Amino acid sequence: xxxxxxxxxxxxxxxxxxxxxxxDLLEKTFAGELDADRGVFEPLEVPDVMRIRYKYSYGxxxxxxxxxxxxxxxxxxxxxxxxxxxxxxxxxxxxxYAPTEWVPVSSEGAVVTCTKVYFSTSQFLSSVPYNCAxxxxxxxxxxxxxxxxxxxxxxxDRVKAVFREKRCxxxxxFVFKPVGx
Amino acid sequence: MRKVAVVGVGATKFKARWIEKTYFELAFDAVxxxxxxxxxxxxxxxxxxxxxxxxxFQRQFMxxxxxxxxxxxxxxxxxxxxxxxxxxxxxxxTAFMEVASGxxxxxxxxxxxxxxxxxxxxxxxxxxxxxxxIAYSIDMTYEYPLGAFAAAEYxxxxxxxxxxxxxxxxEQMAMVSVKxxxxxxxxxxxQSGKEITVEDVMNSRMICYPFKFYxxxxxxxxxxxxxxxxxxxxxxxxxKPVFITGVGSATDMGFPGFKTGRKSNIWEFGSTRVxxxxxxxxxxxxxxxxxxxxxxxxDAFTAAELLSYEAFGFCEPxxxxxxxxxxxxxxxxxxxxxxxxxxxxxxxxxxxTGVMQTGEAVLQLRGEADRRQVKNAxxxxxxSIGGVACAYTVAMVLERGE
Numbered sequence: 061x062x063x064x065x066x067x068x069x070x071x072x073x074x075x076x077x078x079x080x081x082x083x084d085l086l087e088k089t090f091a092g093e094l095d096a097d098r099g100v101f102e103p104l105e106v107p108d109v110m111r112i113r114y115k116y117s118y119g120x121x122x123x124x125x126x127x128x129x130x131x132x133x134x135x136x137x138x139x140x141x142x143x144x145x146x147x148x149x150x151x152x153x154x155x156x157y158a159p160t161e162w163v164p165v166s167s168e169g170a171v172v173t174c175t176k177v178y179f180s181t182s183q184f185l186s187s188v189p190y191n192c193a194x195x196x197x198x199x200x201x202x203x204x205x206x207x208x209x210x211x212x213x214x215x216x217d218r219v220k221a222v223f224r225e226k227r228c229x230x231x232x233x234f235v236f237k238p239v240g241x
Numbered sequence: 242m243r244k245v246a247v248v249g250v251g252a253t254k255f256k257a258r259w260i261e262k263t264y265f266e267l268a269f270d271a272v273x274x275x276x277x278x279x280x281x282x283x284x285x286x287x288x289x290x291x292x293x294x295x296x297x298f299q300r301q302f303m304x305x306x307x308x309x310x311x312x313x314x315x316x317x318x319x320x321x322x323x324x325x326x327x328x329x330x331x332x333x334x335t336a337f338m339e340v341a342s343g344x345x346x347x348x349x350x351x352x353x354x355x356x357x358x359x360x361x362x363x364x365x366x367x368x369x370x371x372x373x374x375i376a377y378s379i380d381m382t383y384e385y386p387l388g389a390f391a392a393a394e395y396x397x398x399x400x401x402x403x404x405x406x407x408x409x410x411x412e413q414m415a416m417v418s419v420k421x422x423x424x425x426x427x428x429x430x431x432q433s434g435k436e437i438t439v440e441d442v443m444n445s446r447m448i449c450y451p452f453k454f455y456x457x458x459x460x461x462x463x464x465x466x467x468x469x470x471x472x473x474x475x476x477x478x479x480x481k482p483v484f485i486t487g488v489g490s491a492t493d494m495g496f497p498g499f500k501t502g503r504k505s506n507i508w509e510f511g512s513t514r515v516x517x518x519x520x521x522x523x524x525x526x527x528x529x530x531x532x533x534x535x536x537x538x539x540d541a542f543t544a545a546e547l548l549s550y551e552a553f554g555f556c557e558p559x560x561x562x563x564x565x566x567x568x569x570x571x572x573x574x575x576x577x578x579x580x581x582x583x584x585x586x587x588x589x590x591x592x593x594t595g596v597m598q599t600g601e602a603v604l605q606l607r608g609e610a611d612r613r614q615v616k617n618a619x620x621x622x623x624x625s626i627g628g629v630a631c632a633y634t635v636a637m638v639l640e641r642g643e
Contacts, residue, residue, distance in 0.1 A: 086362070088365065089365065103260045110297060110300050118382070121382075144503075148498070155504075172498075173397045175393050175451075176447075176449070177390075177392075177393055178446070179449065180369070181372040181373035182370045183373055183388075187388060192388060192389060193397075201501060202498050203497075205383060205389060205498055215400065215404045230386060231384075231387055
């Protein structure tokens with residue numbers, strides 16, 4: 061065994077500054093290392109973080125998100141050759157290799173398949189339980205992944221997109237609710 | 242195309258956390274064991290293929306480069322292959338092609354993953370942060386921001402399958418968990434070997450309908466390695482070569498919402514069906530249920546094993562649940578599936594998993610699988626799947642050499 065031979069407070073403040081993790085959480089997580097005398101051969105754990113910032117372009121799908129943000133409506137992309145309506149949209153038809161054109165689709169549709177989530181990632185664990193589903197919007201040929209704000213959902217249920225009052229141009233600017241509510 | 246044999250197998254224990262070793266050190270242990278089994282040295286290896294899925298797990302991009310350095314393979318070509326959960330199988334396939342093509346005579350495959358260094362500080366547990374780093378594999382624009390994650394992406398096709406066929410039932414899914422947890426008790430390298438009942442599974446807490454806690458594999462840490470060799474080299478190295486006689490790979494759509502029936506179907510594992518057909522054609526297999534002796538399936542979720550039975554043609558579409566209920570795929574059944582314990586029994590060390598399961602098939606065919614040995618196994622099938630809702634499949638048929 062060797063004695064701890066470092067400045068505990070400095071270690072905590074530097075670790076917190078470097079990772080953005082609050083000192084109290086670091087203190088709790090690393091209590092064993094900070095408070096006990098450990099041998100030099102014992103595995104040593106350290107806090108770390110990866111964080112990258114972006115300025116991401118939606119490219120040919122930009123109009124989809126502008127329409128959501130500015131006009132609270134959902135657009136699809138129709139292939140100029142086969143007529144398939146993609147929603148979520150694509151600038152190009154992946155089958156015909158032909159350009160698509162923008163067409164409005166209905167904000168109403170039917171649940172194709174769904175699940176209720178009770179345990180999730182660290183980002184969404186505070187939101188459980190929530191419903192995830194694929195929804196076929198009327199006028200679209202593909203299905204959109206989204207959340208259904210309802211107690212129980214089953215395939216075949218009719219749902220409609222309800223837009224938030226303030227919007228950012230994100231998929232989370234709207235949520236589906238059962239038709240009739 | 243030249244015949245390709247597996248002549249060396251190595252794997253570390255799959256553990257919830259390998260706090261005492263880095264991922265370089267895990268890779269080292271697996272490679273050393275595989276080289277020892279083959280009776281060759283590292284300088285006999287002409288190329289190395291790495292199956293490592295995720296950069297965030299080890300907060301390290303190009304993780305293969307530093308692993309390659311640690312393994313001492315200076316000037317030997319290193320290639321990393323990544324295909325989500327199918328990363329391990331994809332790495333074996335790539336190494337197979339390097340040998341089959343004549344480019345190299347001896348190639349090492351290293352599957353490696355250390356998943357649980359991710360840590361959720363707020364909840365003082367690893368899993369939610371591990372799940373987050375994996376969820377970045379789902380489309381970041383349309384699906385991830387709405388709380389999509391791996392279990393949901395496999396629950397959605399499962400519910401669609403139930404909607405179409407009326408099954409599998411939750412009890413039938415639970416039987417997969419009972420079988421694979423039980424099989425893992427015979428595997429000293431498995432993390433989760435235990436005797437549980439259908440009731441235990443049914444009563445475990447709901448994660449993501451219809452998956453309860455015991456319907457999910459656990460993410461884990463470990464490494465696995467194989468040594469592949471051309472037929473000539475293989476016969477010099479061992480008198481028990483196991484040949485890879487069929488390789489099939491297929492990639493389905495990454496947006497499950499586009500699997501509308503036009504090209505592929507939400508309710509089936511289409512990539513497994515097509516990859517299986519390709520592997521069977523190459524290996525000359527006409528009736529897989531009769532001709533295969535043992536199968537290693539990628540059972541990340543219990544329903545994934547049942548949908549894979551159907552996709553591989555062990556039964557008709559919709560019949561997967563009945564197959565396990567009838568006992569066909571248990572250790573004493575007609576076609577044992579996952580004697581190793583699979584992902585549910587061993588844990589899922591993502592890039593290592595498919596390599597480990599291929600190694601398990603090799604041990605079965607060499608008659609060296611100890612307590613989990615399937616009697617007189619001559620032909621094995623290995624499946625490696627991954628991506629959103631089984632987008633990737635690599636399927637391989639292995640046969641005992643004469």
